[in-house]
Amino acid sequence: MINFEYARAKDIADAVSRIAADPGAKFIAGGTNLIDLMKADVEQPPRLIDISRLPLKSIEDTADGGVRIGALVPNTDLAYHPLIEKRYPVLSSAILAGASQQLRNMASTGGNLLQRTRCYYFYDVATPCNKREPGSGCSALGGLNRMHAILGASDACIATHPSDMCVALAVLEAKVHVSGPAGERSIAFADFHRLPGDTPQRDTNLNRDEIVTALELPARGFAAHYTYLKVRDRLSYAFALVSVAVVLELDGDRIREVRFALGGVAHKPWRNSAAEAGLRGQAPNPENFKHAAELVLRDARGHEHNAFKIELARRAIVRALGQAARGTPQSQSSKKIR
């Protein structure tokens, strides 16, 4: 870790003006990812702007029946908040599937969105990486790529987004509220994270002089039919090989609404609107689920060490859709997958 200066933001406007004034500066909140990256010399900010004391820690009902979550709400507080547990249980479940309780106590809501990939080569400054050093090459393409993307990747980058929480936010269709020098704006969750293309150094569409202030969940929480199924190399405290968030609503013996997103397989939580549309109005049975999974994975591409993820994702989608339809969500304590 190199030397750096430290400043504490007084309010949101102060935070924005400080980051705009210093091109190398970074915001710090929970610090669970940034400090780790600084220890690895992947990030070398000359100045940290501490935003952890800004008043962005509340969870409130919104006028239209949704919930607004301050960007500095710790992951644990969000997962265990009565409003979230009761109305958006897929979000609680996904958060509790990720990291450890210590890290969840520290990590902020906004920071979870902005965490960087755990690609080994991104972390290893002795190797080329287009995300860390644009134009240097991708070491994962011909290297150890067990954890890497099977969907939406490019020749420049096959990294995955590591968040569990974001996979749930994708199916809940959250909005991300941000503030910057030009004022406030909100970004639809699907438009927040980017695919790597030829600019893998940009993870999100947040400008560097903007700050995430809140997330907003719409009224529909899908509390009756949901699941977050995470498949990984050990039973706890590991990043997903494949994860699936599902929310759905049934109308008698038919699917009225269904949304599902994959984690661990792409540079952002992965949804496929055609696969979801194909399930609406259909019966919630394994044949229809298999067909939906086929549609999602039709364009999947594996690499030397991760081709198994395609079949794993196919099975995980079918299993997760079944769990949600039956109303038997995956437990994050008992690891038995039913």
Add this chain to the structure above:
Amino acid sequence: MARTSRAARPSRTIPVPEKISVRLVVNGVEAKLDVAPWTTLLDLLRDHLDLTGTKKGCDHGQCGACTVLLDGRRINSCLTLAVMKDGAEVTTIEGLATNGALSPLQQAFIDHDAFQCGYCTPGQICSAAGLIAEGKAQTAEDIRELMSGNICRCGAYPNIVAAIQQAMQASGGKP
């Protein structure tokens, strides 16, 4: 493919910044220190306050050996900048005993032989104290899941779970 190296990366030399005053209450005792911005809470405890019970394992938030309670919640002190926690209360393994008597959790770890080399133990015990305070664990399965941020390479896990169950019972917690 072009290889780059640490040495080849542009290195920016930042002038050594001023130290920053931090006030913490550590195990009930006020501590005022001047620290560099990059001093982690873990290094502050070990190197500035000589509280070496808290261990440095991976220094990357992966092993849990550095777990302490910050304002009553368990965190990884290795990923915490001390300057960000001005005014906070910190409890380390040294602060769990009262008047020389081990806490029920410490006694339970001895009763159940819940360690071998002992390096992870301070972190395990502080993490377990946080777990009991959270009140979310109802079953042994829950304990295992909620203790997964603490690695024990000696593999004392079954005894650690038994020790935590004993301490939870003693404190009126569930299993």
